[in-house]
Amino acid sequence: MASYLAEQLKETGNKHFKNGDYAEAASLYGQAIQKNSSNPLLYTNRANARLKLHQWQDVIDDCLRSIELRRDNMKAFFYLAQAQLELHHPNEALSSALTAYELCTSSPSQTSSAFTIAQLVRRCKIEKWNIRERQRIRQRSDLLAELLEKLEKDRIGELQDIEDKERQGLVGRVESEDRRKEVDEEYAAKMDELRNVFAIADPKNLEKREVPEYLIDDISFEIMHDPVMTKNGHSYERATLVEHLKRSALDPLTRTPLSVNELRPNLALKKACDDFWDHSSGWAYDW
Amino acid sequence: MSATRRLQKELLKLQEHLPPGISLVQADNFETWLMDIKVLDDNPLYRGDTYRLKFHFSSSYPIEAPEVTFITSPTTPKIPMHPHVYSNGIICLDLLDRQGWSPVHNVESVCMSLQSMLTGNEKNERPPGDADFVKSNRRRPRDISFYFHDEKV
Known part of the structure; x- marks a missing residue:
């Protein structure tokens, strides 16, 4: 009886899902789960509705419960990967997406999902790489910023020198103006050069972008x-x-x-x- | 399938290199491209003429064939004379048919096939029933299943 009621609630939930009323669908799937907590499909259905509602952590909970009930659960791994990706856990997301992909390609029908899942795998890989790359750039630019700051200090020091000499009457106003200009030009060139050197040293800028x-x-x-x-x-x-x-x-x-x-x-x-x-x-x- | 990504790559290749007699006229989007082709040998049927092809891609390209027709324009006023080309520009070629298409074909290979289809032709004629077909046809080329009765042409 309970599982019959659960089935009814699921059907109504599916209707709401189709009409785009995801909140109502999620709530109906939830009621169905209370009637029958052993059906993995109810959890994946609710996970899908919650994906639409951007409730990422809830999606993850539902998927994990669904997987507990059934291991070879392509949909659960597929939804899980999406939520993990949204929460910026690309490593976990990639592993879930790959599991979904494997389940999909090893199934006899090789459903149309293969392509969609392959795209998700790709997105996970990109995200993983992006995080690595951001870290690398941050480290590299820390060093560059430090060196630029040192140059800037030197420049200010030299300008101070000129001003002191002018105040002491050692150089005239016109001459010190010229010297200031020279110093500014000299340091601007140095900083440009430093930035260039860093750009050239970045192996990414040298790599040949060719695919065999x-x-x-x-x-x-x-x-x-x-x-x-x-x-x-x-x-x-x-x-x-x-x-x-x-x-x-x-x-x-x-x-x-x-x-x-x-x-x-x-x-x-x-x-x-x-x-x-x-x-x-x-x-x-x-x- | 991601038609756009594949077409982007085709476009890059076309901009880099094109076989002789084939040129890219317009590709501002990933739905419709225009290409010009010329017959390179001295075939008197086509000597000195340039023909314009219109490619139309669905979102399922290259799993689905592109729709390819000859069109006229001020610089390319003619539809080439060929027993497989109707005077409204619709082409009857197995390669472009649902059954004959293969996703390893691409814009360049289609242009080359059409180029060689013209090169090898000696008949100065339209397909049988051309006048009726042109008058009555309201279908899009991809919805017509041609009967490939004459594989030699």
Whole structure:
């Protein structure tokens, strides 16, 4: 009886969700959970509604409870990753997103979610890299700021010197004016030079922004994350190839019949892609 | 699929390098591009002429084929004469058909295919039933399934 009532409440909740009334939907799923706390779907449904309401911490709680009830829970990991990303925990988010991706690609149907989840994985990786990069820039610019400050102190010191000499009558007004100008110019040039040196020393500015052709998926033209091989030995990004095969079950190059379960992961190429992502200092994400 | 990201990359490549006889006319957005093609050999049917192609991309490009038609403009006043090109610019080419399209094709490869389709043609004629088709057709090219009866042309 309780589970029947829970089902009814869930159905009503789904209706509200469809109409965009997420608060009401979340509350109905909550009532359903009180009737039947052992159904993992009720938690993922509420997590989805709470995602729309930007209640990130609640989303995380719901997803974790749902995962406790059912391990191979693609939706729960997918929502979990989004909330973790919003709360700026890119490492956790990436690990959740990768779990969702694995669950998705290992399921026999390889649903359309593969592509959406792959995009989330990408967003997590970008966020992770952004945080690392911000830290690096902060450290580097600390040193630059310190050196610039020292130069500025020297400049003020020299100007003070000139003023003192002028006051003591050692140099005339016109001459000291000229000297002040010289000092200002000299230090402006030094500071510019210092900034240049720092810019040149940044390996990011020297790196060649080139992606080897063999890492690029011929369908999306993106660097691959999860390359799979077809019978003829050609590799594509899994999500985009699956998307293509859903419309036309033919090998894109040879136009011979090809089905999703004939695809094999290309592990060596995946390793090459992973290495590239790790070593390209972030620009690859914008490429 | 992210059509925009893929088209951005195609555009970068096109701006860097284009095969002979093909030029980029306009690509201010990721929905419609204009390309010009010329036939390079001395085929008397096309000598001295430039033809304009209009590409229309859906948000599912390149999983879905682009819609490609010949159009006229003040600098490109002609629709090329070919037994697979209707006088309203609609092209009947298996590559552009839902069944014949493959997502590894791209704007450049489509232009090159059309270029070679013209190069190899010797018939100064329109597809059979051209006048009727042009008068009565209200469908978009992608919704028409052509019957590819003549693979040789």
